[in-house]
Amino acid sequence: MPRSPKQLEEHRKQKKKLIMDVALELFAKGGFHATSISQITRKAGISKGLIYNYFSSKQDMLEEITETAYNEVYKNFDLDKDGVLTNEEFIFFIKETFRIVRENMSFWQLYFALMVQPGIQESFSEKYQEKSKPILNQIYAFLQKNGSTDPEGDLFVLSSLVEGAILYLVVAPDIFPSGKMEDKILQACFRLISTPEAPPKN
Amino acid sequence: MPRSPKQLEEHRKQKKKLIMDVALELFAKGGFHATSISQITRKAGISKGLIYNYFSSKQDMLEEITETAYNEVYKNFDLDKDGVLTNEEFIFFIKETFRIVRENMSFWQLYFALMVQPGIQESFSEKYQEKSKPILNQIYAFLQKNGSTDPEGDLFVLSSLVEGAILYLVVAPDIFPSGKMEDKILQACFRLISTPEAPPKN
Amino acid sequence: MPRSPKQLEEHRKQKKKLIMDVALELFAKGGFHATSISQITRKAGISKGLIYNYFSSKQDMLEEITETAYNEVYKNFDLDKDGVLTNEEFIFFIKETFRIVRENMSFWQLYFALMVQPGIQESFSEKYQEKSKPILNQIYAFLQKNGSTDPEGDLFVLSSLVEGAILYLVVAPDIFPSGKMEDKILQACFRLISTPEAPPKN
Amino acid sequence: MPRSPKQLEEHRKQKKKLIMDVALELFAKGGFHATSISQITRKAGISKGLIYNYFSSKQDMLEEITETAYNEVYKNFDLDKDGVLTNEEFIFFIKETFRIVRENMSFWQLYFALMVQPGIQESFSEKYQEKSKPILNQIYAFLQKNGSTDPEGDLFVLSSLVEGAILYLVVAPDIFPSGKMEDKILQACFRLISTPEAPPKN
DNA sequence: TATGAATGAGCATTCATTCAT
């Protein structure tokens, strides 16, 4: 149906997005290897050959999906600020994180799968580190500002907490009363970053 | 070479264990679908046909592996106690958890893969819940005893923290200075379960 | 951009020639089956659909290419002469043959491929025989005039020699010092057609 | 049916030979690319998967076929002799060549196809040169002994003649009255290697 | 005339599983 180069381009973009959306969902649900090209084309309502008009291989498709999703995810964080996070900004940060996860559940499911099985996409871990570095740096500075004597360790603890919560959110979204739980995680974060009393002996 | 029924049985058991060990490692490293029966038999030094003498299918093999690993893992926890955990016991608990993970890295890698992609083994999540229920119950009681006004929520927070840390341990064992990090996680746990001060407004 | 029917016709002709030239080169280099329509259109700078505006199928394209090349090749031989070849004309004949091959290397590479693998183009061999018949007849007469008692056999020998040399020229043009080798072949031809002495007993 | 390692090995060898024979015939007739694995398995009466129990790929199959055929072909030539060919031996040589070609027509058809289209099997030409080198060296010495002042050039002429004749034999076996033609080629060879009279001016 | 998105049959290859020995 399209004709002009512009319409054509627009058409291609939409079609590609359709394919990527379908593929992401299937990859997330069933795994990369267990999802066949046929399944994708069937669900997307296109022919098998057409996939290769848009992607050079199944692997390439996965890479474009993760790249796009990462960009989509991180463009929401405003990281151009020069100062250090205020408490309010930190709170926003955590909340924003959960909101993004909740709106891209399929991607985050795929994210964990790829993290855990690095063989599937060689570059995935590096890509993630590169993208998340600026964010982690902001948190690091925030922890320093808040008086942490071991910001690296505290960052690790905080990351574990949030990553673990996201994992639960992704794996068992139904048993996760999201509003309340986010508040709990947020409170836990603040409790962890406040100046510590004497820790228990172990 | 074995002859008596008893020796025969012993022989079968050892062979089966060999196959399961090899398969677990390969499943963990490469993923269930990406690991072929051929790879397993090659690494185990057996013929392809023999696999089906011990397992009815590849899927069945996976199920036996996870079942066995779960039993292996949880038999280490002494859960027959009737009372409620002391602080020392709780500490032991957490430390024991990390020790077990570190000694069964392959299984825990597979654990996350199966958690995240339920299509691979339908029953996995239920099996896990059933097995971990008694443990979570103990922690629940411990939180109550420690004065928690929301033991369910606090349990979730604690689980997130520990699960998140284990994920890091499994995914990036090299960048995880395990001794120190376990202490940090332990401290964080105690900080989270001590009676809360006024939380920050958000 | 062309408008008048005549310009249009001219345009079509040029475009068709472009496609055929590109296709011939690719067919020769990579083989008919291994060369895709996409490769041809890419190299010719046209769209995929356009090919079918000029040819009804890939097979048809091949046939038009070989037909055209044959005509091109044989129109250079002046075969309207009524008499029999002189020695000078025979020499010119052989030299002309090598010149033509050297100027149409791609076609002659394809020629051998189609000769050897008749499945690719059913009609190729017949077409060749039909085209080369008048030439062979001239040589036949020339051999008779030169006193051959077995012109058919001698024609076969001569053809083998020349065809074999052309094969070398086409397959390994670099190791073929063409000037010298053509002289050698020419001398060999004359030696073969001169009245034979007593052949060796075998 | 087989059981002992020896029977098994024998069984494998026969099966492999069966596949290679069928494949050689189809490759020769239709070309490498135009012959599908399905065609081969259908004609060989085996399942598609079994091919890959014997060959790692279609390409590998081709390579094993050419390697085996070369060895088969050249083991017939007794090249261990230290002296130089006698006339009788040279005659035997040429006759043997034609006999071998006639008994392995499919291979020689494939031979020309691979020669002409080097893209199909990269190593083919080198393999051929390596195998035929000792033979060509013997002819070279024979030409020298016979008084050739340009043995290299004469070798080329002789090769062209024989190669050309073989090409005809392979491409059009029906129109080639083999007995007579071999004699003609043999006579032509001797005529070409006898001390030349004054060549014609050109 | 010219485009290129779309098709679907066909390809080489893989792999869990079977079974005669």
Add this chain to the structure above:
DNA sequence: GATGAATGAATGCTCATTCAT
């Protein structure tokens, strides 16, 4: 218990060809 040849369905991918524009 153990072997490995054999199967065939399914996979990712290619490509000549069509057709709406």
